[in-house]
Amino acid sequence: MRRRSLSALVVAGLVVSAFGQKSEVPKGLDKFNQKFTAAVLHMDNAEVMSLWAEDGVMLLPGMAPISGKANIAKWLDGVTSRMPGYRVIRQEDLFHAIAVSGDWASEWATTLQVTQPPGGKPAIESHGKMLLVLHREKDGTWRIRAEMWNGSPAS
């Protein structure tokens, strides 16, 4: 329940720093964060990719770095196509330590994803952490330059 109440704060445009202070999420980043979580929840790969910069890099466990938006999109479509019938039924990203300097920003998050396999199999819970480096592009939109993820204990 604690996790849920903290997530609600983020939805309301607040962020909890490493030491628990609450502060406003900078405008634009709040929108980015909400779009990010919603796009993953809805498995909307086109929407996810709209959040990436052309020269972004994806850094995932057990894999070589994936550099460039086109390569990341190809990898993401591959993941989806290998999991027919799977649905993300819950996605919670609790963002921390949002820092903005000019057109660059960074933030990290604790992540919880619950996936429902087809055929009535038990849902899969995945707990983790994410670190993002963002850049405000020429159109004023924040996009991902670097995303890294790793797993966390379930507790």
Place this chain on the structure above:
Amino acid sequence: MRRRSLSALVVAGLVVSAFGQKSEVPKGLDKFNQKFTAAVLHMDNAEVMSLWAEDGVMLLPGMAPISGKANIAKWLDGVTSRMPGYRVIRQEDLFHAIAVSGDWASEWATTLQVTQPPGGKPAIESHGKMLLVLHREKDGTWRIRAEMWNGSPAS
């Protein structure tokens, strides 16, 4: 061999971007990167911790986030004390996509660490990736605000 030649570039103060362009490493960050790699190679925990900001966060696989310099130092000393006789005999961090905006910076790296256990056991190779968020503190020194790591294939 290719990895080695790229690492030599970094030592010479150059960095290879995601798309292979070479550019100068911003002054101060070059020094940070060299100190970082040397401190890990020498297992010099005090030197490693001198590179951390007070409110930094360490994001490691399979673990909850470790927030705050004191907690990170405690964790690091615990790692060392649980591995008596182990030595890091090779540490290579190849930094990419260094971005500086005001007093904030970010960079990611491919990492290779070779550790020698005691008693003539075979050396352990650990390949991975790292994402760093850095902040230039009041004394003008770049320090770590966020560090995340995950594993990569050996190839």
